[in-house]
Amino acid sequence: MGVQKSTEKAIETLQVEKRRYQPDPEFSKQANAQPDIYRKGFDEFWTEAAKRITFFEPWTGLYEWKPPYAKWYIGAKLNVCYNCVDRHVESGLKDKVAYFWEGEPEDDRREITFGQLQREVVRFANGLKKLGVKKGTHVGIYMGMVPELPIAMLACTRLGAPFTVVFGGFSGEALSDRMNDMQCELMITQDEGWRRGNRVPLKANADSALADSPTVKQCLVVKRTGGDVQMHPGRDLWAHDEDLLYLLYTSGTTAKPKGIIHTTAGYLVGVSTTHHYIFDVKPNSVYWCAADIGWVTGHSYIVFGPLANATTGIIYEGTPDFPDKDRWWKIVERYRPDILYTAPTTIRTHMKWGPEYAQKHDLSSLRVLGSVGEPINPEAWVWYREHIGGNRTPVVDTWWQTETGMILITPLPGITTLKPGSATQPFPTIDAAVFNNQGETVPPGGGGYLVIRKPWPAMLRGIYGDPERYQQTYWNRWKDTYFVGDGARVDEDGDFWLLGRVDDVMNVSGHRISTIEIESALVSHPAVAEAAVAGRNDRQTGQAIVAFVTLKGGKEGSPTMLKELREHVGKVIGKFAAPANIVFTPELPKTRSGKIMRRLLRDVSENRPLGDTTTLADPAVVAELARRGKEESSKEES
Ligand code: PRX
16 A cells, blocks of 8 residues: 655556455356456457447458558448347337437326337438438537437438537537537537426527538427427438448547547447447346437447447436436336446435435346446445445446547456446457556556557547547557556556546645545545545645535535544545645536536636636536635635
8 A cells, every 4th residue: 555656657546445346146147248258369359249230241351450540340331220220120129119218397208119219210311311411411410318319310320421419518609619620511409408497498509509600501400399290211321331420529628629530330349249248238128328418428328339239228308306306216216227327426416415315216127337437436336336226236337438439448247346446357358558657567556547559449530620639649659559648557456447637647745646536535534425636736745635525415614524534535545645725615617528627626726717617517616616715725824
């Protein structure tokens, strides 16, 4: 334990978590992933995995790797929509439910079978065709969590029209930036969405965006209620090998968003294979990924992966606390999903509200729980397993990115010994490593930069319109090696612990420390619901640690609590890591995808004017924080 003293370390590690969870032998017996999965060769694994997908013309080469560009399943011809929808109808699954959709108003529900999904997609595609959409037409999609969103995505893939989904919480300005970057010709939106009982004016936002998006010639408006559309079925437009499937703009917080390019064959093999093994999906599974379809998690693991696997999914339109804080657990009781996949931020929110909301409902259907989007604090992991998973379910902490397209580091339920806070092992064939500043592999226990040394099927194929930036951002640091931008450490068992974005690393008295370890120490105190940590300049220590803490049950902070938390961190990690300042706050500033915005916390800690706040979910939170931050620092001075 303790901190390594060498200043050469890219990131030091503090290693506080010791709990272990062995797989349940009953689970292991029936699991999709068996231990030999790790012994398969790279080519063997992805050759076998490709059998999951129906190709119209077989591929002739597994992959071609001319760094930084990869191609997968060379020569293959396929259609993504056919793989996600039509082939299931042909194989007799017409009446299997593809999606249970739950609107925010509580009596608003739809059940869509694969047969109905096929009809809806064909109809929608025909509608698009009439508007002039064809192979290669760029389409923007700006919608909420309604069934017409996956339908629109699939209709585009059916026609071979590359699309980009812009999250429905973005403003008109963010929308027009993306329309202009991708040069979209058509936009699909809806009249309005529901959010906490309020109407979100999506069409009106789109109108304002379109005023600044000269390439968009048409706008298709979907009625939220899914009203009748009279169109004749008709189809048969196939797409081709490694065609552009979609662009997804990363939720970059400062710079111009990057349009990440994803293509068809490798992407589909990658997302369906990972979905199958990591969530242990069975033919009768009901699977709920509670992300928004506007983020990559929704693209890969609500739409393309699950549909390619003919999985029944749940889509819920609204927020977890409407009309009350037990809405999610009501949904679980109603549809009886065996798999739930969500983000640490949501888990911490449920923790903050308390377990009594989950306890009111029957959650016994759940068999596998997943987490994605941020490092999960061990305390949140354990809470999730205990209170949602009834202390029986494996929790798979899945690490990946918009760029990677598919999950790359993850436990396989039934095989992996789980450690709260660790994403554990690279998925079979994924060559992940941790490098120091010199590009040498860091030995077990040490921290550094996460890299991937071999290509993988669902990897990004570039940044739209900016090959230079693609090379620079991901490939310039080390030769033919993908630079992730996250810190990580590997422990003695070869398990990976993600340490957050490398930009968030602090330098305290010569120690390079990641924010997540101190945050997890704070969250392990029984009174704390959420914590975020940032560094501020300090004449003595280089940087000093400022912690922003939300207490459970909406409690306000006190000088006693402040002292107690400092001592707690001192005990769990070491005195040097005890925060110099603690700012108590009812909410933390988060992006719309739920990630804590540490850049803004650094501004608050430094008493600097706040940088760009346009990607914040709730800008008021940070203004209040700035006020509390000033108060806290004036206390320090006096
Ligand atoms: O920092 C990592 C964090 O989220 C980043 C990717 O964000 P995005 O492209 O928006 O995709 C999110 C959904 C895949 C990563 O660089 N991240 C994601 N999952 C984890 C994670 N950090 C730690 N553990 C995870 N399981």
